[in-house]
Amino acid sequence: xxxxxxxxxxxxxxxxxxxxxxxxxxxxxxxxxxxxxxxxxxxxxxxxxxxxxxxxxxxxxxxxxxxxxxxxxxxxxxxxxxxxxxxxxxxxxxxxxxxxxxxxxxxxxxxxxxxxxxxxxxxxxxxxxxxxxxxxxxxxxxxxxxxxxxxxxxxxxxxxxxxxxxxxxxxxxxxxxxxxxxxxxxxxxxxxxxxxxxxxxxxxxxxxxxxxxxxxxxxxxxxxxxxxxxxxxxxxxxxxxxxxxxxxxxxxxxxxxxx
Amino acid sequence: xxxxxxxxxxxxxxxxxxxxxxxxxxxxxxxxxxxxxxxxxxxxxxxxxxxxxxxxxxxxxxxxxxxxxxxxxxxxxxxxxxxxxxxxxxxxxxxxxxxxxxxxxxxxxxxxxxxxxxxxxxxxxxxxxxxxxxxxxxxxxxxxxxxxxxxxxxxxxxxxxxxxxxxxxxxxxxxxxxxxxxxxxxxxxxxxxxxxxxxxxxxxxxxxxxxxxxxxxxxxxxxxxxxxxxxxxxxxxxxxxxxxxxxx
Numbered sequence: 001x002x003x004x005x006x007x008x009x010x011x012x013x014x015x016x017x018x019x020x021x022x023x024x025x026x027x028x029x030x031x032x033x034x035x036x037x038x039x040x041x042x043x044x045x046x047x048x049x050x051x052x053x054x055x056x057x058x059x060x061x062x063x064x065x066x067x068x069x070x071x072x073x074x075x076x077x078x079x080x081x082x083x084x085x086x087x088x089x090x091x092x093x094x095x096x097x098x099x100x101x102x103x104x105x106x107x108x109x110x111x112x113x114x115x116x117x118x119x120x121x122x123x124x125x126x127x128x129x130x131x132x133x134x135x136x137x138x139x140x141x142x143x144x145x146x147x148x149x150x151x152x153x154x155x156x157x158x159x160x161x162x163x164x165x166x167x168x169x170x171x172x173x174x175x176x177x178x179x180x181x182x183x184x185x186x187x188x189x190x191x192x193x194x195x196x197x198x199x200x201x202x203x204x205x206x207x208x209x210x211x212x213x214x215x216x217x218x219x220x221x222x223x224x225x226x227x228x229x230x231x232x233x234x235x236x237x238x239x240x241x242x243x244x245x246x247x248x249x250x251x252x253x254x255x256x257x258x259x
Numbered sequence: 260x261x262x263x264x265x266x267x268x269x270x271x272x273x274x275x276x277x278x279x280x281x282x283x284x285x286x287x288x289x290x291x292x293x294x295x296x297x298x299x300x301x302x303x304x305x306x307x308x309x310x311x312x313x314x315x316x317x318x319x320x321x322x323x324x325x326x327x328x329x330x331x332x333x334x335x336x337x338x339x340x341x342x343x344x345x346x347x348x349x350x351x352x353x354x355x356x357x358x359x360x361x362x363x364x365x366x367x368x369x370x371x372x373x374x375x376x377x378x379x380x381x382x383x384x385x386x387x388x389x390x391x392x393x394x395x396x397x398x399x400x401x402x403x404x405x406x407x408x409x410x411x412x413x414x415x416x417x418x419x420x421x422x423x424x425x426x427x428x429x430x431x432x433x434x435x436x437x438x439x440x441x442x443x444x445x446x447x448x449x450x451x452x453x454x455x456x457x458x459x460x461x462x463x464x465x466x467x468x469x470x471x472x473x474x475x476x477x478x479x480x481x482x483x484x485x486x487x488x489x490x491x492x493x494x495x496x497x498x499x500x501x502x503x504x505x506x507x
Contacts, residue, residue, distance in 0.1 A: 008378045015375035023363050095354035096376045097334060165283040253338050257274055 009102055016106035024110040035114060039073045042180075050186040058188055060131055060218050067122050067217045068185030068210050074115035075151050075206060076176055081111055082155035083162040083169045086259035093256040100252040108155070112148055119144050119213075126217045133219060140216045146237050147209045153240030154205065156248045163255045183210055190223035197224070205240065208233030262347070264428060264459055265310035265333060270342035272303040272328050272483075302328040304483040305342065310461070312427075315454055317470035317491060318463040319498055320480035326463040327354070329480070330430050333461075348459070351377060351426035353417065353434045362406035366397055366416060369405050373420040387423050394445060395419035415442050422449050429453070430461040435469055467495050 002010070025031035043066055047055075055061040085104055092098050123140055126132025132140070162168035182204050189197055189211070200207055201224060208229045214222040275297040279285070289296035302325045310316060318326045331337040334350045358376065360369050370391055374384040384391070392398050395415045400408065408416070418434070435450070436443075453460060454473045464470055470477060470491060477494040479487045487494045 007380065008375075011380045012375040012378075015371055015381065019361055019364060019368065019372055022368070023361060089359065091359035092376070094331070094336065095352075095358045097336065097349070097351075097378070098376055161283075165281050165286045167282045171283065257337065258277075 009099060012098065013102050013106055016103065017109045020106055020110050021113075026110060026113065032117075036118065039069050039118060042069050042073065046180075046186050054187050054191070057191075060129065063122075063126060063129065063131060063217055064188075064214055065186055066125070067213045068183065070115065070118045070122055071147055071206065071210055071213065072179060072183055072185060074111060074118070074147075075154075075179070077111040077114070078108060078151045078155045079158055079172060079176075080169075081108055082159045083172065085159050086163050086255045090256070090259045093259070100256070101248070104159075104248075108152070115148065116144065122217070131219045132217050136216045136219070140213070143209060143212045143216065146233065147213075149241045150205065150209065150233075150237040153237070153242070153244035156244030157240070160247055160251050160255065163251075163258055179204075179206070183207060184214075184222075185210065188223045201229075205236040208236065263309040264312045264314075264347050265308065266343075266345040267306055267308040267332075268343045269305045269307055270303055270332060270339045270344055271301065271305055272325075272332060272337060273340040274300045274302055276300045302483050303332065303339070306483070306485055307342075308478070308485065308488070310459060312459055313457050314459055314476060315474045316461045317474035317477040317495075318461055318480065319465070319467070319470060319477060319495065320486075321502075324480040325483040326480055327432055328483075330354070330432050330461065330463060333430070346428075348428045349378075349426060350428045350430055350461075351421075351424045352430040352432060353421045354432045358417065360405045360413065360416070363404055365402045365404060366408070367401045369416065370420055373417065374423070377421060377424050378426070379420070379423055383423070384420075391419045391423060394422060396442060396445075411439055411442075418442075418446060418449075427457075428459045430463070432463045433465065435462060435464050435466060467499065471495060 021027065025035040043062075046065055046069070047062060050065075051061060058064050082104075085107065086093070089100075089103050089107070092103060093100060119140075123132060123137065127134070158168065158172070162172075182200055183206050184200060189200060189207075192200060211222045211225040211229055212233060215225045276299070277297045278295070281296065285294070285296055288294040306325075306329065318329070320326055328337065330350075330352050332339050332344060333346055334352050335346070358373070361372060364372070370388070371381060371384050375381070392401065395418075397408075397412060397415060397419075400412065405413065405416075414434075435446075450469075450473060460473075462470060462474060474491050477487075477489065477491045478485055479494050479498045487497060
């Protein structure tokens with residue numbers, strides 16, 4: 001038997017998710033298609049620019065590129081939504097009992113849903129081209145869930161930082177395009193110089209997941225994808241999620257006051 | 260049953276106010292070099308208070324004296340910096356009509372949103388939707404986006420949904436002055452019923468007539484402290500005298 005408090009919170013989560021969904025692009029098919037324009041434009045531009053240089057040496061280059069761009073776009077969406085959290089929801093948090101985590105989860109639901117749809121469309125393309133095997137689908141979605149938790153955890157850290165320092169959001173806007181170059185989206189890790197490889201493999205928490213997506217999608221291990229990469233990805237996810245959530249819980253009331 | 264509903268013991272609340280735009284550089288300077296980035300603002304200072312079940316309390320004082328902060332601490336929205344807070348029944352507060360409605364959703368959807376925020380389940384809102392719509396007088400505007408409503412119409416919306424709250428402990432923060440004359444009559448009827456009920460009510464307001472009419476006890480707050488806690492006429496009289504003396 002659910003407690004009245006749990007029932008009320010579940011009710012609130014449902015109403016908020018519905019509210020965010022109805023005010024997003026996703027309320028109509030045309031709007032949903034429009035929301036794909038961003039990743040699609042990035043895909044077309046990168047494909048046109050890098051196809052001649054990298055396309056020849058990377059098998060199934062379009063799918064390799066697509067399965068790299070989609071997680072990156074999701075990462076950026078979550079970060080921009082998350083960093084404005086306290087600023088956008090100040091009235092709610094200061095003038096009601098709404099638990100901050102319910103408000104946060106519901107406000108990040110639409111970007112997460114968008115990612116789920118995009119990655120599913122990507123999987124459909126992989127199946128249609130015969131590179132993604134049906135047996136790999138559960139692992140593919142498990143990776144997607146892990147990635148959502150990883151990004152959620154990183155977002156929570158940046159949310160706190162951007163509440164403490166107002167210019168973090170602006171700095172992120174400037175630095176964000178760099179992510180495209182330090183994540184193996186349009187190239188493979190074996191094409192890099194040893195020091196660049198070291199940096200991309202060890203300093204970018206998105207690399208293990210992107211390599212996992214590419215390996216599952218294309219039916220063969222991406223260069224430098226190994227058991228170590230899987231362990232590294234799982235460790236990044238656990239650390240980011242657990243530390244992000246516990247920091248957020250400790251910080252939430254201060255964040256409300258500071259917003 | 261004699262146990263008080265609320266017991267505050269020397270509760271203080273301090274806010275950290277940033278003196279300038281907070282940047283990453285200034286944050287680093289503050290952490291490493293000890294350069295002060297913020298100053299303290301004490302909104303409540305050693306407030307001790309007991310509220311019995313069924314009491315109707317008026318909270319008065321100048322703007323910025325700590326009324327809203329006190330209600331936020333009682334509601335559990337803010338944690339006190341010092342002292343202890345015991346509240347035996349959750350407090351539902353209607354804060355000054357500044358809760359975030361969704362401006363791009365129609366009035367009807369915002370009724371459900373406000374209901375959920377005040378702990379009212381969707382099924383309960385559905386059961387009372389006629390009552391809410393009737394009370395608000397916004398039947399013709401149910402499918403209009405909230406951004407197109409006037410400030411008074413938004414107040415009607417807030418008040419009508421909040422009136423459905425079944426909580427035993429309620430507070431109103433400068434939210435007793437509502438909209439136009441016709442709606443004010445309805446709201447007065449609600450307050451009359453509320454004050455005759457067993458529910459515990461705290462009203463923070465600048466409307467002294469309203470407080471005198473409805474409250475059995477009045478707390479005058481000044482600079483984060485309780486200045487006087489007593490009978491309505493006496494406390495309000497002294498407060499008004501103080502305001503006249505300190506007019507300049």
